[in-house]
Amino acid sequence: MQNKIASVIFSTRIMAVLFVVFAIAMALGTFIENWYSIETARLMIYNTWWFEAIMVFFLINFFGNIKRYNLHKREKWSSLLIHLSFILILIGAFVTRYISYEGIMPIREGETTNKFLSEKTFFTFFIDGEINGEPRRRVLQEPVLFGPGYDNKYVLDTDYNGQPVKFELTNFIYGAEEKLIENPKGDNYLKIVEAGGGSRHDHYLKEGEVSNIHNVLFSLNKPTEGAINIQLTQDGEYLIESPFEADYMRMADQKKGSLVADSIQPLMLRSLYSMGNMQFVIPDPVVKGSYDVVATAQKEKSQPDAVGLKISSNGETENVTLMGAKGIASEPQKITIGGLDIYLNYGSKEMELPFSLKLDDFVAEKYPGTKNSYSSFKSKIQIIEDGKEPRPYEIYMNHVLDLHGYRFFQSSFMPDESGTILSVNHDFWGTWITYIGYFLLYTGLMWIMFAKGSRFGKVKVMLDKVKAKQKSLTVILAIFATAFGSFAQETADDHAHIQTTEQQLDSVIMANAVSKEHAAKFGRLIIQDAGGRMKPANTFSSELLRKLSKKDDYNGLNSDQVFLSMTESPFYWYDIPLIYVKKHNDSIRHIAGVPESKEYLSLLDFMDDEGNYKLSPFLEKAYRAPVPNQFQKDFIEADKRVNLLWQA
Structure with a gap:
């Protein structure tokens, strides 16, 4: 008997330790993701052997508890379901990680494609040479993961027809760009700023x-024939x-002129x-100067990284x-070394769909x-399969396309709004295993709350006994509440002169409010x-009021009223302080021009005298940030509340 009790205590402690370690690991992963990137969090936490070991130990303990506590018996089926x-949730996670794959699918309007880019990044090496006098190519492709703030390492020792070839990582730059570094001893470069692709790009044209x-x-x-030739x-x-x-x-002076084709003119x-x-x-x-790859101050969305490789042969x-x-399929770069032509590529690999x-x-x-705050976006597509008529479909938030084991979500869009970016997920078995696990969890929790022999059933009996003792305490609390209410009324009377404008608006609103019935x-x-x-x-109004003010009513008026x-009377509500802004966030209050102590702001607080939206200059960068900081998150949250009230 003592051995059995000791075994139960040991098992309980193991589960407690696992949950604590798991919680700490998840918290660290979240902090690392905010400090660096999701890639670094995967390298340090989510993709490590010890994190997977925690999941395996969870599985072992869950199976052990089923056997140890005889959860197969009918009176314990609620615990068995949990x-x-x-x-099942853990098994679904393993299936998703090791069997499934995902990626992104950029499509421009009018374009038809069956290709998408993998979520994982790869090194792809093509080694070209000759074997017995005939040209041969060896293809090497490996998934790799690098992150900022991490000691990234990669070494590949291979050969081509017995000739050793070594690839070694020397550097990783998170968020990189090619930039001209001025140098008196460098080559001549001419900067060209163009907008041919719908957005601004800087190019540097090297002399010769x-x-x-x-x-x-x-x-x-x-x-060069057919080129725009510039001469110095x-x-x-x-x-x-x-x-x-x-x-x-x-x-400078808006002077206009014409450039005649095939003629030399002053630039x-x-x-x-x-x-x-x-x-x-x-x-x-x-x-x-010299053209080189450098790190940017902050990585923007869809911006590439850079890796340095040393190739020896x-x-x-x-x-x-x-x-x-990730999400970028770059062109291979060619080098010749040791008599071999080697093509190198880093980024997502191109994958194909069966449709x-x-x-x-x-x-x-x-x-x-x-101008920069999007309420919604969607893609109107056609599904094209061999031997079938094209079928129209719309993909938008919470409206997913499921087809042949693939799921397509509306993820993002191109900066010039000329195309969409869909998220592609191929995880049929992992998704269904996980969903079944969620269903069993919900069923088990509902069952255990009403089962008589469960812990919840015993607690209910104890609560019934406590309710009888609460009646006398309620009377005493009511007396104190009455006394406190009188004191609060006297204090309110002393400050009745404050916010007279708001009170005038309130009085008008209250006088014209419809009855609750x-x-x-x-x-x-x-x-x-x-x-x-x-x-x-009622559902819309209650959601509206809670999202705006974090309250269920306004001065006694319910959400429907x-x-x-x-x-x-929409004009009355323009100056009513209804929009909740987090405490300690003084940036938004300074921009709005209100006191730091003001907890609720009105719609007019966010507009200047000319009707311009005060938050507008800060929104585009906040919405496009891959990982918004807390400052940007607060701006996005405030913008959503402002637009929600404006829409209402």
């Missing part, structure tokens, strides 16, 4: 070379010759040239820097009166919200 649910910028060739002191004479004069007609406008610096769908500016004279060594990241998707239209809707009838009406969902008006009042 144990089985956790077992030809560059392809969005399928348009540019050259500097290297005349010995006298320091800039000339331009273009195979295309173009117009230009000098930014106008700091002027906007427009030819077809491309616009470009050459803002500065030629500078001397046959006594020769060469260093290469590759650009790429195709065509994007007919991408729709991005903004909140009224805003009438509002209840209104609350039963079925309405359609901005997201297209059908719901009772408030919503009806907003509908009937």
